[in-house]
Amino acid sequence: MTELTAKTPGAGIFPFEIGGITAREETPEAMTAIAPYKGREAEASAALEAAHGMALPAPGRSTGKAGARALWFGRDTALLIGPRVDASLGRHAALTDQSDAWIVVRLEGAGARDVLARLTPLDLREGVFKRGHTARSELAHMAGSITRVGPEAWQIMVFRSFARTLAHDLDSAMRGVAARAGA
Amino acid sequence: MRITCPLCGARDRREFYYSGAAVALDRPAPEAGAEVWDDYLHNRDNPAGVTRDMWYHELGCGSWVVVTRNTVSHEVIGTALARDEKGRGA
Numbered sequence A: 001m002t003e004l005t006a007k008t009p010g011a012g013i014f015p016f017e018i019g020g021i022t023a024r025e026e027t028p029e030a031m032t033a034i035a036p037y038k039g040r041e042a043e044a045s046a047a048l049e050a051a052h053g054m055a056l057p058a059p060g061r062s063t064g065k066a067g068a069r070a071l072w073f074g075r076d077t078a079l080l081i082g083p084r085v086d087a088s089l090g091r092h093a094a095l096t097d098q099s100d101a102w103i104v105v106r107l108e109g110a111g112a113r114d115v116l117a118r119l120t121p122l123d124l125r126e127g128v129f130k131r132g133h134t135a136r137s138e139l140a141h142m143a144g145s146i147t148r149v150g151p152e153a154w155q156i157m158v159f160r161s162f163a164r165t166l167a168h169d170l171d172s173a174m175r176g177v178a179a180r181a182g183a
Numbered sequence B: 001m002r003i004t005c006p007l008c009g010a011r012d013r014r015e016f017y018y019s020g021a022a023v024a025l026d027r028p029a030p031e032a033g034a035e036v037w038d039d040y041l042h043n044r045d046n047p048a049g050v051t052r053d054m055w056y057h058e059l060g061c062g063s064w065v066v067v068t069r070n071t072v073s074h075e076v077i078g079t080a081l082a083r084d085e086k087g088r089g090a
């Protein structure tokens, strides 16, 4: 019988490093969109807290920590990244498995913000876009998700089929930033 | 140009799709009659002054945003979620 091998969205594309900044694929076990039913936000948040230890995030924010994080993911929607969602959430929210739908990349290093600034119109300045903040925005002309996960570390996501495009545009932006720095 | 999404804050214009006058907030009833529907579908005011437009935060949160602006001064007076504005009159 044929043995099929699962490939991650960024297999053979990531990781790479340019000018001290790294772009590395993250491969969470699961990703689930959580859209609370009308008027059930509080119950959904309590269920998420009970099952996974984090509340539903407010717009533009994330909750949880590395390995188990909930991102605000657009209007009335959160994305649970890491653990497989507990079935109890299904009583209060529509759950959609997104596990194979997105490529998740961690961009890290001094100047990572300057790289992103070439790819998105978001205001990423230090006092504006803080650790734990997240946004849906344009990322290299694609619809993406950008989350600050550390002082010099960002999690970025686009649809899985755009993984190679994302790598190409990251590569160009990283080369540009490195050239400016004289690296 | 920046548009303030009530959920996301001030965002670049390229994240938005423009749909036009905010008439969709007051869609006529199905039985309103041909004249009313003709007006809804085809006729638009061109005011010198305050007007309301619909913008879709396509590359952001996915909300329809009602932007109130002044066509004479170009001032953007305010923004609101279409969800909250529906039925308040265009």
Ligand SMILES: [Zn+2]
Residues within 6 Å of the ligand: B005, B006, B007, B008, B009, B057, B060, B061, B062, B063
């Ligand atoms: Zn928005």
